[in-house]
Amino acid sequence: MTPKKTTNTAKLIALDTDTNAEYEFSVKNNYEYRYQRKPIRIDLVQEADGVNVLSCNGMRYPYEIVQQSANTYSIVLNGVNYNFSVETPFSLSRKRMLAAKAGLSKKEVIKAPMPGKILDVFVSEGQTVGSGEALLVLEAMKMQNTIATHMKGTVTKVTVVPGKTVGKDDVLIEIKAGQ
Numbered sequence: 001m002t003p004k005k006t007t008n009t010a011k012l013i014a015l016d017t018d019t020n021a022e023y024e025f026s027v028k029n030n031y032e033y034r035y036q037r038k039p040i041r042i043d044l045v046q047e048a049d050g051v052n053v054l055s056c057n058g059m060r061y062p063y064e065i066v067q068q069s070a071n072t073y074s075i076v077l078n079g080v081n082y083n084f085s086v087e088t089p090f091s092l093s094r095k096r097m098l099a100a101k102a103g104l105s106k107k108e109v110i111k112a113p114m115p116g117k118i119l120d121v122f123v124s125e126g127q128t129v130g131s132g133e134a135l136l137v138l139e140a141m142k143m144q145n146t147i148a149t150h151m152k153g154t155v156t157k158v159t160v161v162p163g164k165t166v167g168k169d170d171v172l173i174e175i176k177a178g179q
Contacts, residue, residue: 009026010026010088011024011025012026012087013086013087013092014085014086014087015084015085015086015087016082017083017084017085017131017132018083022092023035040056040057041056041057042055042056043055044063052064052065061077062077062079063075063078064076069132069133069134069146069148070132070146071086071087071091072085072132073085073086106176106177107156107175107176108149108150108151108174108175108177109171109173109174110147110149110171110172110173110175111170111171111172112169113138113145113147114138114140114168115165115167115168116138116140116141116166117139117164117166118138118160118162118163119138119144119162120136120137121136121158121160121162122136123135123155123158123173124155124158125155125157125158126154127155128152128154128178129149129153129154129155131150131151131152132150134148135147135155135172135173136172138172147172149175151177152177153176153177154176154178155175156175156176157174158172159171159172159173160172160173
């Protein structure tokens with residue numbers, strides 16, 4: 001008896017964080033991509049001279065990952081800057097729900113999700129931040145956790161500095177909603 005070949009298909013959404021445009025992809029067996037139900041061939045290659053190249057259906061584009069945090073990326077592709085996040089249908093609906101809640105709220109209070117030590121703080125009071133932007137790094141149980149905001153706004157309060165130990169639910173940063 002021949003074993004049945006299993007097919008795993010995942011749906012992913014590239015969300016342009018500047019325009020909120022959505023680009024839905026499906027990934028089958030990890031390497032078979034489809035966009036608008038048409039197969040596409042994508043390869044990321046590092047050339048011998050160190051240049052990163054994205055190959056899409058035979059067309060080659062130089063790229064550089066400028067910033068990456070969790071599933072959010074800022075890249076320069078063929079000389080143009082793009083900001084996007086890669087989401088599953090579930091994570092996108094969760095992101096929308098959090099954004100709706102953040103829109104209702106006039107401020108966001110970032111609390112420590114667990115006890116730990118602050119390794120780095122990336123923002124200061126008065127600084128403008130964007131949704132998904134990394135605010136600080138908290139080390140807990142020998143793991144580094146990047147804490148990000150869920151709303152656009154201005155940092156109104158920073159209560160921690162690198163090296164400080166915090167407890168669960170300690171207030172770390174406060175952000176006032178705004179553009």
